[in-house]
Amino acid sequence: MLIRDAGPRSHSSPMPRRPRETEVAMELHMQSHHYVRRQPDWTAAAVSGLAAGALLLVLELFWSSMVSGVNPWVATRMIAGILMGQSVLQSATFTVGTVAAALVIHFVLGAVLGMILAAIIAPFTLDSSLGMAMLAGAVFGLVVYFFNFYVMTRAFHWFVEVRGWHTFIGHLIFGMAAAACYWKLESKDVSH
Numbered sequence: 001m002l003i004r005d006a007g008p009r010s011h012s013s014p015m016p017r018r019p020r021e022t023e024v025a026m027e028l029h030m031q032s033h034h035y036v037r038r039q040p041d042w043t044a045a046a047v048s049g050l051a052a053g054a055l056l057l058v059l060e061l062f063w064s065s066m067v068s069g070v071n072p073w074v075a076t077r078m079i080a081g082i083l084m085g086q087s088v089l090q091s092a093t094f095t096v097g098t099v100a101a102a103l104v105i106h107f108v109l110g111a112v113l114g115m116i117l118a119a120i121i122a123p124f125t126l127d128s129s130l131g132m133a134m135l136a137g138a139v140f141g142l143v144v145y146f147f148n149f150y151v152m153t154r155a156f157h158w159f160v161e162v163r164g165w166h167t168f169i170g171h172l173i174f175g176m177a178a179a180a181c182y183w184k185l186e187s188k189d190v191s192h
Contacts, residue, residue: 036125040118041186048181049114053107056174063166076102078158089158113144114178121182133183134176141175142168 065072073094079102081088088098117140121127126136148171149163 035123038122038125040115040122041182042115042118044182044185044187045115045118046111047114047185048118048178049110049112050107051181052114052174052178053110055177056110056170057106059170059173060167063170068166073099075162078156078162079105081158082156086158110174110178113140113174114182116140117175117178118182118186121179122186127183127186130180130183133179137175137177137179138172139175140179141171141173144175145171 060075061072064070064075071092076099077088077091080098082105083101084098091098117137120140121133121136124136127133145168149159149167153160153163
C-alpha cells in the first residue's frame with residue numbers, strides 16, 4: 001500500500017505545486033532590485049549621513065573613554081590631522097581649532113557618504129523595505145571601513161592603530177543608521 005504525504009508536493013510529483021502567496025511576494029520582491037533611472041533625495045541623503053555621523057561620533061567617544069580608557073581627544077586629533085597635518089597628533093592639549101577641524105571633516109564626510117549611499121540605494125530600489133535598506137547600509141558601512149582603514153591609511157598612516165572590531169562595528173552601525181534614516185526621510189516622489 002502506497003501512503004502519500006499530505007504536505008507540499010515535491011518536484012517529482014505528477015501534479016505541479018502551486019506557489020504560496022509569500023513565495024510569490026518574495027520572488028517579486030527579490031527580482032525588483034534592478035537598475036532604474038531614479039534620482040536619490042539628496043537632502044534626505046545628506047541629513048542621513050549627518051545623523052549617522054553624529055551617532056558614530058558618540059559611539060566612538062563612548063568607546064574610547066568608557067571602554068578602552070583612552071583619551072577621547074586622540075581620535076579628534078587623528079581626524080583633524082587629515083586637514084591640519086601630522087603635527088597635530090603630537091599635541092596632548094585640547095584646542096578649539098583642532099576640535100573644529102575634526103568636526104568639519106567628520107560631518108562633511110558623513111554627508112558625502114550619506115549621498116553616496118543614497119546614490120546606490122535609489123537606482124537599485126534598495127529602499128523598498130527598511131530591512132533591505134539596512135542590509136545595503138551594512139554592506140556600505142563595511143566597504144567604507146575597509147577603504148578608510150586599509151586604503152586611506154597609505155596617506156594617513158596614523159589611522160592604522162585604530163583598526164579593530166570597535167571601528168569595524170562602528171562603521172557597520174554608521175551604514176545601517178544612514179540607510180535607515182534615508183529610508184525614513186526620503187521623498188518617495190523623487191523619480192527624475
